[in-house]
Amino acid sequence: MSDLSFDFDLLTDLTETSGVPGYEDRIRDLVIDVFEESVDDIRTDAMGNVVGTLEGSSEYSVAIAAHMDEIGFMVKHIAGEDEGFGYLQLDALGGWDARVLKAQRVTIHTEDGDLPGIIGSPPPHTLSEEARAKTPEVEDVYVDTGLEKDELEDQVSIGDLVTMDQSTERVGDTVTGKALDDRVCLFAMLEAARRLEEPDVTIHFCATVQEEVGLRGARALGVDVDPDLALALDVTVANDVPGFDASKHVTRLGDGTAIKLKDSSVITSPKVHRRLQSVAEEAEIDYQLEVLPAGGTDTAAFQNTYRAKPVGAISIPTRYLHTVTESAHVDDIAATIDLLTAFLESETGEHDYTY
Numbered sequence: 001m002s003d004l005s006f007d008f009d010l011l012t013d014l015t016e017t018s019g020v021p022g023y024e025d026r027i028r029d030l031v032i033d034v035f036e037e038s039v040d041d042i043r044t045d046a047m048g049n050v051v052g053t054l055e056g057s058s059e060y061s062v063a064i065a066a067h068m069d070e071i072g073f074m075v076k077h078i079a080g081e082d083e084g085f086g087y088l089q090l091d092a093l094g095g096w097d098a099r100v101l102k103a104q105r106v107t108i109h110t111e112d113g114d115l116p117g118i119i120g121s122p123p124p125h126t127l128s129e130e131a132r133a134k135t136p137e138v139e140d141v142y143v144d145t146g147l148e149k150d151e152l153e154d155q156v157s158i159g160d161l162v163t164m165d166q167s168t169e170r171v172g173d174t175v176t177g178k179a180l181d182d183r184v185c186l187f188a189m190l191e192a193a194r195r196l197e198e199p200d201v202t203i204h205f206c207a208t209v210q211e212e213v214g215l216r217g218a219r220a221l222g223v224d225v226d227p228d229l230a231l232a233l234d235v236t237v238a239n240d241v242p243g244f245d246a247s248k249h250v251t252r253l254g255d256g257t258a259i260k261l262k263d264s265s266v267i268t269s270p271k272v273h274r275r276l277q278s279v280a281e282e283a284e285i286d287y288q289l290e291v292l293p294a295g296g297t298d299t300a301a302f303q304n305t306y307r308a309k310p311v312g313a314i315s316i317p318t319r320y321l322h323t324v325t326e327s328a329h330v331d332d333i334a335a336t337i338d339l340l341t342a343f344l345e346s347e348t349g350e351h352d353y354t355y
Contacts, residue, residue, distance in 0.1 A: 002173050005334045006191055010034070011168070011175065014183040014190075018109060018163040020072030020093045021210040024048050027068045027183070031190070031207045038193040039205065045224060048209045049217045052193060056201040060349025063204045063227035064340070065218055065298040066186040066234070067211030070179035071096060071322060073162040075108070078153055079142065086149030087142040088117065090162060094212035098136040100323045105165040106143055110156055116165065117143040166324040173329055174253065174319075180326040182211065184316050184333060185233035192340040201349045208298055215265075218298035222305030229272070229310050229353060230302035233340070235328070236260070236290050236315035250293075251317035253329040256286025257336040260313035265296025266303055271353045272312035276343060283342045286335050290315050310353035314340060 019027035031050050035042050039052035050068075071094030080086040088108065102121035107114050119141055124132060143162065145152055168177030175184070186207060193205050204225050209217035211234075222230070236258050237250040251258045259276045260268050280287040292315075299313040316336050319327040 002330050004330055006337060008170070010190070011184065011187045014187050015168045015177045015179045018072070018107065018161070019068055019070055020161050020163060021069040021213045022093070023161055024068045024209050028207070031068065031186070034190050035193070035205070045221070047217050047220055049221045050207040051221070051225060052205040054193065054196060054199060054203045054205070056199045056203065058201055058349045061202040061204060061225070061227045062344065062347060063206050063225050063230040063302060064189055064192070064344075065206040065208050065221070065230065065232045065302065066189045067182045067208045067217065067298060068186060069094070069209055069212050070163065070181070070183070071212050072164070075156060075158055075160045075162060077158070078149065078156065080149040080152070082149060084149060085144070086147060086152030087144055088152075088156060088162070090138060090141055090143065092138045095322060096138055097322060098138045098141060101138070101141050102136070104324060106162050107165045108143065108145070108156055109161040109163065112155065115145060115155060117145040117162070120144045164324045171327065173331065174327045175330060175333065176325050176327040178324045178326065180318055180328055181235045181321055182233070184318070184328055185235060185336070188316070188333065188336045188340060189233055191337045192344065195341045196344055199344060199347070201347050203344055211298055215296065215298055215301040218301035219305055222302045226306055227302070227309065228349070230299070231311070232297045232299035232302065232313045233336070234297040234313065234315055235318040235321060235326070236292055237295070237321060238317035238319045241319060251288055251290055251315070253317050253319060253327070254331055255288045255317070257332055257339050258288050258290040258315035258317055260290045260292070260299065260315050263292035263296055264294045265300035266311065266313070268299065268312045269310040269353055271351070272310050275351060276312055276314065276339065279343050279346060280339050283338065285339050285342065286331070287339065288317070
């Protein structure tokens, strides 16, 4: 089993802390606490983005973005009969596959504190053939808190938030848990900020909001920060498991950090991804190339916001995305931190990324 070269406790804190799109308060506070140790200036904006700036010796600036939000839910209705048990119905915040939600534990975040709950799953032998064959939808999900309806209505309000309840664990050479998308990349960004000293260029480390609902935080931040170069960090698909042809793997766990060439929202700037490859090779950092057929990241939000700019992206290969068992290889996490750090240490502002 591979030795860890990074702060697993911080990664655990980041992944287990709740923060759904638009309500990233808890994770934002944690990010600010970590930034206090490593950057020259910290600011937040009206959307809740956090920017930690490390001042360089030139006016050239680079933005590094990783999003804070995780997919989750908002309470939309309290169901149940009077004088009986109450149940919460949910509206999705981000893209969920409802098949993975059955029989999961959740946390309801109320004004008066957190409340445990479970997503119900009736015994299969009690279901009709039609019910067993039906494709589940989020609107069919209900949360059972074990409380009667009147008590539930006293404790939970419409608009309260719900996140999955899952711990982060080391499993062999992988780290698994909820919200590795994108807290593992947020962690990589924070670790790089800790390692850098006196960069040649000014670096804006951007912890963005509402990525899971349309890259909203980064779109606004691209205008406010307006960097000369932008890199985004996000997880990417690793379908290197039984049932998938090798051509569908996208990336493989343990083969290194992934340098993005394209996804459905962006084609990264060739001179940027080529320099990332050159830096990786010179520093002997394992990497693989990512061609993602579907999905987008904050990279696209920075590419043409306010004015055209060169962009690149570094991804951490991750199995089982948008579930509570997202899994990344510890060596790929370490390689991502190493590549980001090496790239920023060697950025002088004099590289020509234009066509």
